Amino acid sequence: MGLIASLDIGSEKMVMAVASQENGNYHLAGIKMIALQGVKDGVITDKAKIKSYIKYLLQELAKDKGIERINVSLSGAALRVSEHKVNVLLQRKSVKESDLARAENKCIESAVSREDELVDIIPVSYQIDRGAAIAHPVGATGRSLDVHYRVYLADGAYLMEVRKLFADCGIEEVEFFPPVRAYMEALEVYRTDKSFALIDMGAMHTTVVLWGEGMLKQEVVLPLGTRAIDTDIVKGFRIESVQTAKQMKHQYGIALRSMCKTEKVAIPEVKKQIEKRDLSKIIQCRMEELLEGAIYQLQQWRFNDAEKEILLTGGGSRLIGTDTLLAKLSGHKVRIAKVQGITSGNEEILSAPACLTVLGLLLCEHTEPEEDKGGIGNWLSGIFK
Ligand SMILES: Nc1ncnc2c1ncn2[C@@H]1O[C@H](COP(=O)(O)OP(=O)(O)OP(=O)(O)O)[C@@H](O)[C@H]1O
Ligand SMILES: [Mg+2]
Incomplete structure (x- = not known):
C-alpha cells in the first residue's frame, strides 16, 4: 500500500x-509545518513558490516513496x-438509502453550475412529510423527504490549476475538502449522538x-483570529515589528492575567523590559473578544447546557x-480536540492544535451517492420488503 x-x-x-493505510487503519508516517507565503485568503497567488514548498515537504516526508493520493x-x-433544501417523494413509503442518494443528486444538480466543482455536500437535517427535523431517516415511514444540505463549491478552473501544480510535483490524484469535513473525520462525529x-x-x-x-x-467562520493580538502588542508596547510581537506572544x-506571576520579560532586540502581567492584560482583552464572539454564536444556536463540551483547537x-x-466565559466543559482513528509513535501530535485539520484530512474520502438502478430486482424487493 x-x-x-x-x-x-x-x-x-x-x-x-x-500516513500509511492498511485495511482502514491509518498510521502517521510524518508531519511537517512551514510558514506560508504565496497564498491570499485561501487562494494560491504565487504558484512557483507554493510548488517549491510542496516539493520540499514531499521530499522531507515521503523521500522517494510514492504518494497515492493527496487530500487538500x-x-x-x-x-x-x-x-439548499430538496424534496423527494418516497417511492416505497419508507426512507431507503437510495432515497438519500436521490435527494443528494437532486441537490447537486440544482446547486452546481458549469463553472463550479463540487467539493463536498453535507446533510444537516431531514424531515419526513414536513414534520420535525430528524437525524436518522432511514426506515422512517412517510410520503416525502426533505433534506437540508450545506454545499461546498470551488471554481473548477482554479482547482484544475491546483491539480496541475501537484502533477508537476509527481502527484496525480488530488482530492479537495472543506475543513469541516476534516474535523468531522478527526473527531469521529458519526460515532456519537x-x-x-x-x-x-x-x-x-x-x-x-x-x-x-x-x-x-x-458552522460559521468569523473573520478575526489571533494574529490581531500581535498588532495589539505592537501598539501596546510601541514595538516596531509585528514579528517581534508575535515572538513575545x-x-x-x-x-489569563490572573495566571501570571509578577515577573519582568525583555522585548527581543530592544533593551526595554516589561511586566509579564501587562503583556497578559493586552492578550486577555483580545482573547476575550475572540472567545465571546464564538460563545455568542453557540448561544444563538441554543448550545446552553453546561454539561455539553466545547473542544478547542487551532x-x-x-x-x-x-x-x-x-x-470561565462559557460555563461549559472545555477540552483540547484530539484526532481519533490515526495511530502515531508520537501520541502528542494527535492533539497538537495546529494539526487537527491536516490529520483529519488524511481520513477524508469522497463517496458517490448510489441510487437504485431500477429493474426487476428492485421492483421485487419493493414488494417483498
Ligand atoms: N506557541 C504559541 N503560542 C501562542 N500562539 C501561537 C503559538 N503557536 C502559534 N500560535 C498562533 O496561532 C495562530 C495560527 O494558528 P493556525 O496555525 O491554526 O492558523 P492558520 O490555520 O494558519 O490560520 P487560519 O485558520 O486563520 O486560516 C497565529 O496567530 C500564531 O501566532
Ligand atoms: Mg486554520
Whole structure:
C-alpha cells in the first residue's frame, strides 16, 4: 500500500501529513509545518513558490516513496458555501438509502453550475412529510423527504490549476475538502449522538462548529483570529515589528492575567523590559473578544447546557490558559480536540492544535451517492420488503 498525504493551507502556515493505510487503519508516517507565503485568503497567488514548498515537504516526508493520493483543504475565498433544501417523494413509503442518494443528486444538480466543482455536500437535517427535523431517516415511514444540505463549491478552473501544480510535483490524484469535513473525520462525529462544539482559533479566522446526533448542525467562520493580538502588542508596547510581537506572544503569552506571576520579560532586540502581567492584560482583552464572539454564536444556536463540551483547537489556542478562559466565559466543559482513528509513535501530535485539520484530512474520502438502478430486482424487493 502506498502513502496518503494531506495538506492544510492556512493563513499563516502550510502543514503536510503523510500516513500509511492498511485495511482502514491509518498510521502517521510524518508531519511537517512551514510558514506560508504565496497564498491570499485561501487562494494560491504565487504558484512557483507554493510548488517549491510542496516539493520540499514531499521530499522531507515521503523521500522517494510514492504518494497515492493527496487530500487538500480549501478555505477562505477558494471555497463557497451555500445552503439548499430538496424534496423527494418516497417511492416505497419508507426512507431507503437510495432515497438519500436521490435527494443528494437532486441537490447537486440544482446547486452546481458549469463553472463550479463540487467539493463536498453535507446533510444537516431531514424531515419526513414536513414534520420535525430528524437525524436518522432511514426506515422512517412517510410520503416525502426533505433534506437540508450545506454545499461546498470551488471554481473548477482554479482547482484544475491546483491539480496541475501537484502533477508537476509527481502527484496525480488530488482530492479537495472543506475543513469541516476534516474535523468531522478527526473527531469521529458519526460515532456519537452527543451534542458538542468546536472552536478553531486560527491566525485570521475563528471557526465555530456545532454537531449533534452524529450530524453537522451549524458552522460559521468569523473573520478575526489571533494574529490581531500581535498588532495589539505592537501598539501596546510601541514595538516596531509585528514579528517581534508575535515572538513575545509565543514565548511569554498567557491568556489569563490572573495566571501570571509578577515577573519582568525583555522585548527581543530592544533593551526595554516589561511586566509579564501587562503583556497578559493586552492578550486577555483580545482573547476575550475572540472567545465571546464564538460563545455568542453557540448561544444563538441554543448550545446552553453546561454539561455539553466545547473542544478547542487551532494554533491560537496554544496560548497558555486559553482553555481556562473559555471555560470561565462559557460555563461549559472545555477540552483540547484530539484526532481519533490515526495511530502515531508520537501520541502528542494527535492533539497538537495546529494539526487537527491536516490529520483529519488524511481520513477524508469522497463517496458517490448510489441510487437504485431500477429493474426487476428492485421492483421485487419493493414488494417483498
Ligand atoms: N506557541 C504559541 N503560542 C501562542 N500562539 C501561537 C503559538 N503557536 C502559534 N500560535 C498562533 O496561532 C495562530 C495560527 O494558528 P493556525 O496555525 O491554526 O492558523 P492558520 O490555520 O494558519 O490560520 P487560519 O485558520 O486563520 O486560516 C497565529 O496567530 C500564531 O501566532
Ligand atoms: Mg486554520
